[in-house]
Amino acid sequence: MxxxxxxxxxxxxxxxxxxxxxxxxxxxxxxxxxxxxxxxxxxxxxxxxxxxxxxxxxxxxxxxxxxxxxxxxxxxxxxxxxxxxxxxxxxxxxxxxxxxxxxxxxxxxxxxxxxxxxxxxxxxxxxxxxxxxxxxxxxxxxxxxxxxxxxxxxxxxxxxxxxxxxxxxxxxxxxxxxxxxxxxxxxxxxxxxxxxxxxxxxxKNPPPPVDSKEFDGLLRIAFVRKHKHLVANFKQTTVLHMLKQNYNTYCSAHNIMLEDDVDIKDKVVEILESIGMAEKRAANCDMDDFLKILLTFNNANIHFS
CATH class of the missing domain: 3.40.50.150 (Vaccinia Virus protein VP39)
Structure with a gap:
């Protein structure tokens, strides 16, 4: 053997x-x-x-x-x-x-x-x-x-x-x-x-009243390059195109008058700067930061899903 x-x-x-x-x-x-x-x-x-x-x-x-x-x-x-x-x-x-x-x-x-x-x-x-x-x-x-x-x-x-x-x-x-x-x-x-x-x-009970798909859509943009400034992530061509489409769709569905000369890039930068988030990085943002960003964009009729 x-x-x-x-x-x-x-x-x-x-x-x-x-x-x-x-x-x-x-x-x-x-x-x-x-x-x-x-x-x-x-x-x-x-x-x-x-x-x-x-x-x-x-x-x-x-x-x-x-x-x-x-x-x-x-x-x-x-x-x-x-x-x-x-x-x-x-x-x-x-x-x-x-x-x-x-x-x-x-x-x-x-x-x-x-x-x-x-x-x-x-x-x-x-x-x-x-x-x-x-x-x-x-x-x-x-x-x-x-x-x-x-x-x-x-x-x-x-x-x-x-x-x-x-x-x-x-x-x-x-x-x-x-x-x-x-x-x-x-x-x-x-x-x-x-x-x-x-x-x-x-x-968490009750769960927070946040749309999970909307929230994840925001995080996908923020964490694609988590050490870059958020404004840089949002300025990507594919991101701006998606946000512009979502903006148009939301306004149309809710009978909101579209602005003739809206520049989605300028609008996105303005939103981030208005809440002091343009120069922040996802790697250092806490939960309140992300919720603030989501709420501000949604209030401007810009959505992530």
Whole structure:
């Protein structure tokens, strides 16, 4: 029998380890199962009356701890093998009646009522998942979400931080976001390539009366070059063309008389200068700055969506 190389031996041990733990994990689905019970306990912390939505429960290491603390768990799992493993794990236990598994793609699933969302989030759907949760009604109390470390840091960034970006401002408009803990890659099986972090996301209730598409349209312009003066971003030909079209469309739809000689470039510069924002940079603007810009442009009948 040929002797295995060190590399082959490690690969064989890794495969055996994964099989012993349960079904083979699909890395294409971002399946990295949380194995450290101390981390699992740190993520939880629930009320006995809570209905919990768990995204990507995997083999249930976190699920069984959630079940012990709450009224009901609705687990959304894409992989039928993982769902079967989870169901088998709770069958015959007192918590069996408290678990409801929804098999399918989370992003295509109509979500039921829930108080708290807990997710060891597949990295591929991090951003879509956050915005799907923020759009959910009725509002939930909070979400405790595990993400790739850099993505988590973008969510909690402040003006001036390196990772401060359009995602940061869009999320913080509708939710308070706090960093809970760092989670090393060795807390997962198989270990991912990157470190993780857990954040707590608490929707603002009531949500601010801001059109999300309008707000994001403004941020797209502001953050295209976040270290440039805002006036430079707004002076781009494609931006001015879009704003002129939106201006004309809005005025026409609302029976507002169009100015014959309106120069959209001059109008945009005048608006930014009137509120002292022409020379500011998106990288250093806070939430109030962006809301002031949006309101002033909208009051001048210029829209971003």
């Amino acid at each position: 040929p002797k295995l190389t060190t590399k082959q031996t490690k690969k064989q041990e890794s495969g055996a380890d994964m099989r012993a733990f349960g079904p083979l994990f699909n890395k294409d689905l971002g399946q990295h199962i949380l194995k450290n019970p101390l981390v699992a306990q740190g993520i939880a912390g629930l009320l006995g009356s809570d209905t919990v939505l768990e995204v990507g429960p995997g083999t249930g290491n976190l699920t069984v701890r959630i079940l012990a603390q709450c009224k009901k768990v609705v687990a959304v799992e894409f992989d039928p093998r993982m769902a079967a493993e989870l169901q088998k794990r709770v069958n015959g236990t007192p918590d069996q009646r408290k678990l409801h598994i929804m098999l399918g793609d989370f992003m295509k699933t109509e979500l039921p009522y829930f108080d708290v969302c807990i997710s060891n989030t597949p990295y591929q759907i991090s951003s879509p998942l956050v915005f799907k949760l923020l759009e959910h009604r009725p509002l939930f109390r909070c979400a405790v979400l595990m993400f790739q470390r850099e993505f988590a840091l973008r969510l909690i960034a402040k003006p001036g931080d390196t990772l401060y970006c359009r995602l940061t401002v869009n999320v913080q408009l509708y939710a308070k976001v706090d960093h809970i803990m760092k989670v090393g890659k060795n807390n997962f099986r198989p270990p991912p390539q990157v470190e993780s972090s857990v954040v707590r996301l608490e929707p």
